[in-house]
Amino acid sequence: MWVCGALCRTRAPAQLGQRLLPESRRRRPASASFSASAEPSRVRALVYEHHGDPAKVVELKNLELAAVGGSDVHVKMLAAPINPSDINMIQGNYGLLPQLPAVGGNEGVGQVVAVGSGVTGVKPGDWVIPANPGLGTWRTEAVFGEEELITVPSDIPLQSAATLGVNPCTAYRMLVDFERLRPGDSIIQNASNSGVGQAVIQIAAARGLRTINVLRDRPDLQKLTDRLKNLGANHVVTEEELRKPEMKSFFKDVPQPRLALNCVGGKSSTELLRHLAPGGTMVTYGGMAKQPVIASVSQLIFKDLKLRGFWLSQWKKDHSPDQFKELILTLCDLIRRGQLTAPACSEVPLQDYLCALEASTQPFVSSKQILTM
Amino acid sequence: MWVCGALCRTRAPAQLGQRLLPESRRRRPASASFSASAEPSRVRALVYEHHGDPAKVVELKNLELAAVGGSDVHVKMLAAPINPSDINMIQGNYGLLPQLPAVGGNEGVGQVVAVGSGVTGVKPGDWVIPANPGLGTWRTEAVFGEEELITVPSDIPLQSAATLGVNPCTAYRMLVDFERLRPGDSIIQNASNSGVGQAVIQIAAARGLRTINVLRDRPDLQKLTDRLKNLGANHVVTEEELRKPEMKSFFKDVPQPRLALNCVGGKSSTELLRHLAPGGTMVTYGGMAKQPVIASVSQLIFKDLKLRGFWLSQWKKDHSPDQFKELILTLCDLIRRGQLTAPACSEVPLQDYLCALEASTQPFVSSKQILTM
Numbered sequence: 001m002w003v004c005g006a007l008c009r010t011r012a013p014a015q016l017g018q019r020l021l022p023e024s025r026r027r028r029p030a031s032a033s034f035s036a037s038a039e040p041s042r043v044r045a046l047v048y049e050h051h052g053d054p055a056k057v058v059e060l061k062n063l064e065l066a067a068v069g070g071s072d073v074h075v076k077m078l079a080a081p082i083n084p085s086d087i088n089m090i091q092g093n094y095g096l097l098p099q100l101p102a103v104g105g106n107e108g109v110g111q112v113v114a115v116g117s118g119v120t121g122v123k124p125g126d127w128v129i130p131a132n133p134g135l136g137t138w139r140t141e142a143v144f145g146e147e148e149l150i151t152v153p154s155d156i157p158l159q160s161a162a163t164l165g166v167n168p169c170t171a172y173r174m175l176v177d178f179e180r181l182r183p184g185d186s187i188i189q190n191a192s193n194s195g196v197g198q199a200v201i202q203i204a205a206a207r208g209l210r211t212i213n214v215l216r217d218r219p220d221l222q223k224l225t226d227r228l229k230n231l232g233a234n235h236v237v238t239e240e241e242l243r244k245p246e247m248k249s250f251f252k253d254v255p256q257p258r259l260a261l262n263c264v265g266g267k268s269s270t271e272l273l274r275h276l277a278p279g280g281t282m283v284t285y286g287g288m289a290k291q292p293v294i295a296s297v298s299q300l301i302f303k304d305l306k307l308r309g310f311w312l313s314q315w316k317k318d319h320s321p322d323q324f325k326e327l328i329l330t331l332c333d334l335i336r337r338g339q340l341t342a343p344a345c346s347e348v349p350l351q352d353y354l355c356a357l358e359a360s361t362q363p364f365v366s367s368k369q370i371l372t373m
Numbered sequence: 374m375w376v377c378g379a380l381c382r383t384r385a386p387a388q389l390g391q392r393l394l395p396e397s398r399r400r401r402p403a404s405a406s407f408s409a410s411a412e413p414s415r416v417r418a419l420v421y422e423h424h425g426d427p428a429k430v431v432e433l434k435n436l437e438l439a440a441v442g443g444s445d446v447h448v449k450m451l452a453a454p455i456n457p458s459d460i461n462m463i464q465g466n467y468g469l470l471p472q473l474p475a476v477g478g479n480e481g482v483g484q485v486v487a488v489g490s491g492v493t494g495v496k497p498g499d500w501v502i503p504a505n506p507g508l509g510t511w512r513t514e515a516v517f518g519e520e521e522l523i524t525v526p527s528d529i530p531l532q533s534a535a536t537l538g539v540n541p542c543t544a545y546r547m548l549v550d551f552e553r554l555r556p557g558d559s560i561i562q563n564a565s566n567s568g569v570g571q572a573v574i575q576i577a578a579a580r581g582l583r584t585i586n587v588l589r590d591r592p593d594l595q596k597l598t599d600r601l602k603n604l605g606a607n608h609v610v611t612e613e614e615l616r617k618p619e620m621k622s623f624f625k626d627v628p629q630p631r632l633a634l635n636c637v638g639g640k641s642s643t644e645l646l647r648h649l650a651p652g653g654t655m656v657t658y659g660g661m662a663k664q665p666v667i668a669s670v671s672q673l674i675f676k677d678l679k680l681r682g683f684w685l686s687q688w689k690k691d692h693s694p695d696q697f698k699e700l701i702l703t704l705c706d707l708i709r710r711g712q713l714t715a716p717a718c719s720e721v722p723l724q725d726y727l728c729a730l731e732a733s734t735q736p737f738v739s740s741k742q743i744l745t746m
Contacts (some may be wrong), residue, residue, distance in 0.1 A: 287670030294666070296660075
């Protein structure tokens, strides 16, 4: 059965509102679970039928909008980012893969257009974001089940709302769930310019933590350093500097970090481990270098370093929807106080998705691509 | 100052009773803290003055016994094992190194000969073991401070008492402190024939846990397998078998382990990680392969595997002497119930230490060398 939309293998199909049919197959009798509306709206969506290079497998297609059932919510998407995990999912390199064909995108913000008679938690005009990954946010409109969405306040900037549900949540949980950090403690992270990295800098600063931010050397290093410092970064060092013996004197003035956040792996994570305080934890949440994490036996035994991983999808499975909503509201408070801004973004109209996909996979890209509908 | 005895860098010298002087320097005026008795007993001890190959740097020397001060305990050593960590300490490859020259050995059992007037916790005839590493147990007699010793019941076998303070303690803590295991759960370990490995098998069996025991292939595999099964091992597999696809069907019948105990590192630990249940923990307590521990980024993120280390010396620093005594008594209960026996031992007289040192560093040695005095 051709099912358009992101249908996660790890979730029961019934949980996901698969209410879009491809225009080309509109004449095919809809199955019981696929009721097409009498006068379908034209919906544009970025669809992929096979895993592979996003620029090759993703296509802009016209889909058909389903009727709004009793527990359904008709949403007009406003903006949806392209995250590294979206790319990994399209490539087939992710811990959670949709049934194909699927609509790309796992994050974004939409506005409610209409709701079914049984919907009580959202109303037309509300802003909503996906409750879970796999929703397929790169489309102009969709009909989702109420349980697939959570509302967010609409008094925060659009870019903040569109990028709220993944990276800042990941940053917050990693800062809070692994080590008991107190104001004045320091943390170290690599890929500090990533979406998560920028959120880490800001949330850490709001909590009185000092951040040591590691970057790959690059042409615009000073500009980027200034930008991260403006966000609240205390220290910015390159991977190369981190390997030098001079770092010993650096750690005479700065407390050794008790938490390291690793989005790279390989040599970069080896360096983070080397600078962790005894008993400290390194949390891995990405693997940009496509290299494993390596720890010496003595780092584990005598230095008591702890190696952990973090995946927001797993956190959501282990926690209630109310706990996720509470996390979102905590982050919205930081946004309203001016303590958490969206990462530098480039807004790109949906039809220019090829440019956006290409830009998002380039090295040293300092702005997040956000598709606007 | 020439100080004989194992003086740990991490402890204040005053904490350690350094009451032995080399016979060759007996005429040198004793420092205030080194009171030689008027008619010194002849004490034989295995001493090393430099780090290096144990067979080359360890020598049997005659030392002088100090007078028994108010808070001192005169102990006649009965038996002391040669553990891998003793060898590492002599080689200089350990997280805790003594001031040199030092007496070798960190574990063993002795009998109290006499006590100072201020000693209240032990009396002549009692069996005692070291409270902490660094005591230097490979000697016939010594005068220790009371706080350096803890008493053990003398109704347990001598070999059990001599090998109680390190390996069974390590095994017990690793089984209890990292994952909440329930009867029927399984654990996996490599180097299953080591002193810790044999204790793990027995303590796990006493707690209703199933053990999957990994061994290197060897000439006497069947004999060793039978011996481990007699101790309570549920499953014994070789490193080679563990790598085969057939292990998939094995884990249809046996629950995937939530705890892995790694004393090897390198490829062996990679295999343990591969078979761990999602969310499980691998605890590293040794590195026989002299290779680091390697985890893929996806094992950390998507499988949520946790990598930790365990070092009994650190555990003791983090816990009170009473907590260590409680642990010892718990293990003595298991010994009395017949649920915990000493590892297969070869008793070797102290003067034959060279044979014992050589045997303890051979591969595939299936019995622990115990020096008897």
